[in-house]
Amino acid sequence: MKLVDNVVKSFKVAKIFRQNTNKINCVDFSPDGLSIVSSSEDDQIVIYDCEKGTQVRTINSKKYGVELILFTHAKNTAIHSSTKIDDTIRYLSLHDNKYIRYFPGHTKKVVTLSMAPTEDQFLSGSLDKTLRLWDIRSPNCHGLMHLSGRPVAAFDPEGLIFAAGINSDVIKLYDLRSFDRGPFTTFKLPAEKECDWTGLKFSRDGKTILVSTNGSLIRLVDAFTGQALQTFTGHFNNKGIPIEASFSPDSQYVFSGSTDGKIHVWNADTGYKLCVLNGDHTAPVQCVQFNPKYMMLASACTNMSFWLPTIDE
Template sequence: MAPQPGSSNGNAQSNTIPLANSLMGKLKPARIMKGAVEPPTPPTPGSYSQRATNSAPRHITGISFDDRGDQVITAGEDETFRLYNCKTGKHVKTLHSKKYGIDSPRFTHKNSAIIYASTKEDDTVRYHSLHDNKYLQYFKGHKGKVVSLEMSPVDDGFMSGSLDKTVRLWDLRSPTCRGLLTVPSNPIVAYDSTGVVFAVAVNNYSRILLYDQANFDKAPFLVITLEDPTLALISYPPRPIYMTSMSFSSNGKYLLVGCSGDAHYIMDAYEGHLLAKLVGHVGLERRSMSAPPSIEPMKGSSGEEVGWTPDSKYIVGGSLDGKILVWDMQSLPIRTGDVDLKTPPIRLQAMVTLDGHPGPSRCVKFNPRVAMMCTAGSELAFWLPDTTGDAEEIARELLKKR
């Protein structure tokens, strides 16, 4: 019998943050880091490159919290990764990866080490010590850029998805790939909260494949088709769906599929029903409000702008106009039986729209342990619930209770 996502208790962390509608509506930026990414080097005055540079500032393309929520690390288009202390909201250190670039930083289960994808030179995944700024291991094998990278929530395993149309399974303790899946198009990967199940989204085919971690060399136990019948009401042929991220809810029941364009989707992870369509944001693949939308976004434009809160009651997401949206997931419809691809999803507008992020919010993540959110674009913002008008004081009180 195939496992159900989230069916095992495993070692998944339980949520300890009592989030509520009123609290989510009171999130405000407590601190904004204006130097979170270096500006481009100024070119010759009056040149074409100068005009292009002025219209496209560098951005943070990835952020990751450690398991305890004490630290957050960012990766930027300036080929640096920066470490911040979540207790104090202060910058700790800046490290460089000028030769190889850096994207998709992910903390391992040690808060002193990360893995990340290269953006140039080669397609190696690197295991890096933040303590002494040294490489601990290289994971070679991909023949194309790694565009999806995730740590297992329960052990030292991790997965990488590449433009070479493969998914590789690794272990931090060995440089040799321990599993290889070949798919027909660019993959996006995700673990469920127990590490028992993982999912592979295959773009251009609108398929999501669910595998048993212990039997990944077998066929997927569930194949989900992401097809939105409401798109045909807007244009014909309907615009293709391009998936840029994927994440399970903490209980394993739902799958959030982040997409380029102006909609994200909630799928039932047990049977594959399309439940909800999240709308209200402006898709980030445009790069500017005046640019036309494209199907395949430039890497760094989309992929980390939407995610769950730790209790999976809410989804937080970014937008090209700088808005931060909060969608309420507590009343999703229940669907059972055979999947009907012609049944439209419910259309969910944001419960709350938050102002305060400077510029496009390209990365949005919620702290796994305290009521804190990070948003990133050309700058980095730390958000806290401000019930008294003094977000700094709220931060201190929350941290005392840990």
């Protein structure tokens, strides 16, 4: 089944989960598309089965809190940032709720996490104005970059380079093998007037970078030239919260949450708004992601919703 306009427009909510009592901050699909994990302000980590459409397990992180969470490459393990005690990143076995390792170093809140697509490395960026590179097998930081402002960061799909967005107007690209020599290219973009960058993602084909904000616009940038290609608008963000924007796996479409509880969809090439999907979210939708392997969308406010297409083409 191929993603075309009619199929995207036909997406409807197939399942709603009401496990959480507070807003869901972060969701992440496993690389095989079979599971999704969420973290919430109520200190709960919830794992779902995407094939069966069921809730598999809930883990309480009352001691450390949880804000950002990502699957690692091993099944049933994740890394997450903390909201209590300190700003250490924690490596958790989702199978038996035991911590495997801690990654200390950040002195302020961690605001960006990115897992390398092929290796056991990950990036973390913090309000302490540093970006750190880690290997999941070692508690020691493998690389430390001091930046001039709040960072957002992401690996490219091949895991050879990573991008760091700084001060909401600069994107720096680093080669993973020689990042200590500094960025190999720097793109200067027009400074955002009314919002800050809160997220960065490469498209699956590696050609573009999607920049999400805590305002009501999303930027699309050419990953090779730094040229601003599109600005997606029309969704609502009257609360100044970081609203996630995501690509479809074929890089054709961009999906975003909204404070009006709806999902807004644009054509990535033309910037044209394709549709607004209404899933009866009762609160702002902060998270929205497309499954990397299956024809399925997930969105979250306080509730988690699974979306499926209702037509074949």
